[in-house]
Amino acid sequence: MSIIKEQTLEELRDLVVNSGPDGLLAIVILIVGLVLANLMTRILYKFLLRYIPKQSTVTIICIIFTLLAAMVVVALACIQLGLSPRPILRLMLIGSFVVIGIILLIGPLMPTLPFKAGQMVRLGEYIGVVESTSLLNTRLRTFDGKVVYVPNRKILDDIIINYHHTETRRIAIDIGIGFFEDLIKAKQVLEEIMIADPRVLPKPSPGTMVLTIGESTIQLGARCWVANENFWVTKCDLTEKIKLRFDFEGISFAFNQLDVHLHTSHDPTGLDDNTAQLCHQSMDRNNAAS
Template identity: 45%
Template sequence: MFDFEADKISQMVDTYIIPWGINIVFALLIYIIGKMVVGVLIGVFGKVMARSKYDDMLIDFIKAILRAILMLFVIVASLDRLGVDTTSLVAILGAAGLAIGLSLQGSLQNFAAGVMLLVFRPFKAGDFIEAGGAVGVVKSISIFTTVMTTGDNKEIIVPNGSIYGGNITNYSAKETRRVDMVVGIGYDSDLKKAKAILNEMVAADDRILKDPAPTVAVAELADSSVNFVVRPWVASGDFWPVKFDFTEAVKLRFDEEGISIPFPQMDVHVHKDD
């Protein structure tokens, strides 16, 4: 009887315990070694991306996604070694991924746009831009949204899909900008004197660059005025101060010199019938 029990136990050990033990050991080895290999690969990928000067947030996010995908393969390989039917598991994961993708279609669009913005960097934090129907200074760029601050200190959160899907105007991309102004004088005013005054004012402002040279020219003989275009080049940070200061200075100087700045007028002629 004891021999029968011993044979039965020996048979169970040979049939189940040893094969399953070996499979468990190999599955653990696959998981441990696979995890180590994934860690090494992620580390190398992070160093390569860091040398390429990509955004740290983008690097961390891609590393997290890559780590999850690689670890999924490691887990599937470990389960396959244990004899688990991984075909059904992969099919279930695929179906779940498809369902999640369809339900989060808008979010995935913003995610893809965020990745493209972080890779190609059409703007960075601190730039003054116009994009996605908003104008302001970029405060931060995340995977799904971009946060901007307006001139009156309002915070705007814009989906990245709206930004990347339209035109992006980056006013801070260049070190210099051209200030485009139009100054009108009356037809009875001295044209040459007005032009000389404008050139003198442009030359006297230290914020206006000498190269490229500013432009002062007669641009249009309008209905009620002769219009000059005044186009000086300035550092990007001086754009609005120069525009505001110059506009005020032109009005004050023209008043001193007796040069009229016309405004729209309408003459009404009344005909009286007997």
């Protein structure tokens, strides 16, 4: 590998020595031109994504633009060296047509990602905004500031949720109250909290329902619709308001509990000495208390 690098450097040195300032300037034009072409391609890609929904079409346009820009840069470098750019341009033009033809033939058969940069999506266990996509992976910025690179092969094999296509979303808040709490009052309080929030949409109207009756709780569900961009903040605010309002109204939340009832026998016969002694002590305490 080092031998190849040394040979390349020697060839570039000979080119600069033989061509003089023109050769050096041609190399500068080639390097700077290719860097600018790459930068302009990225800017064009982001710009076209705003107006063209199909990502594959934008990719084809950017590839064509990159090839044309590279041809112009190579032509300028050849002219600076005093060479005829026609043979090189013809070769590049043929190669470009071949690449474009392959893309047009194979492009419709290749799987495309159902999102683009700037959209909020759920990719597996991660939720965030798509920053960019490439042939191999997708760069996702989560809401806690992390940058996650997700392989595209994993994305295509998993379920994807794209929140960008929905204008509204439904908020679902489930809470549990005790068996001895006022069920009707709790439902009325939940509806009042949702209706009073200006971010909650009037249609579909907010509603509450009894979801389940468990071993130690009555599970209530509060449902309402909000604009997509207000979903997370509104859900957190409603949860806090429900807690504070329930405390004010004296409605207790249910919690897991276990009641143990101990039945003592008045006939300790048939028990071992220690157990019989404990039974006698318990009966003595009960008689003393009565």
